Amino acid sequence: RLRLQNIFVNLRDSSYIAAGKMNGIQQLVTCFYTVMSELPEAAKIRDMHPSDLTTSIDKLSCFLSGWLGGPRLYAEKYGAFGMPQVHKHLNVTELERDAWLLCMFHALEQQLSYTEPFKKYMLRQLAIPAERIRLVCSGS
Secondary structure (H helix, E strand, O other): OHHHHHHHHHHHOHHHHHOOHHHHHHHHHHHHHHHHHHOHHHHHHHOOOOOOOHHHHHHHHHHHHHHOOOOOHHHHHHOOOOHHHHOOOOOOOHHHHHHHHHHHHHHHHOOOOOOHHHHHHHHHHHHHHHHHHHHHHHOO
């Protein structure tokens, strides 16, 4: 039984490890927000964020830590939340969802320590909450 628990734990945090643990996640998220600030297609979603991105970077990094199977830092620092509902006040359409995913695509491409299959996996998996957020924000 202990062996099965160890296998489950190893599977659960394998994405966290593949992402480089917290340091790798923070690097990805910092890159993501840099891309968002520079990419013309992302101007509208960048405007949805405060000018100082320090808290946004920390929140997304903490969320991704737990989402990828690592420590659940978001709940520890910011409390429990429902991912789509915290974005409900925003106007997120397909255009904004796609701009967010485009920024993440470019940020993932810049992560040289990530394997290509992991980058593709991350983008596919992140498309799920991105779409859920769009659905909640559009009332669909």
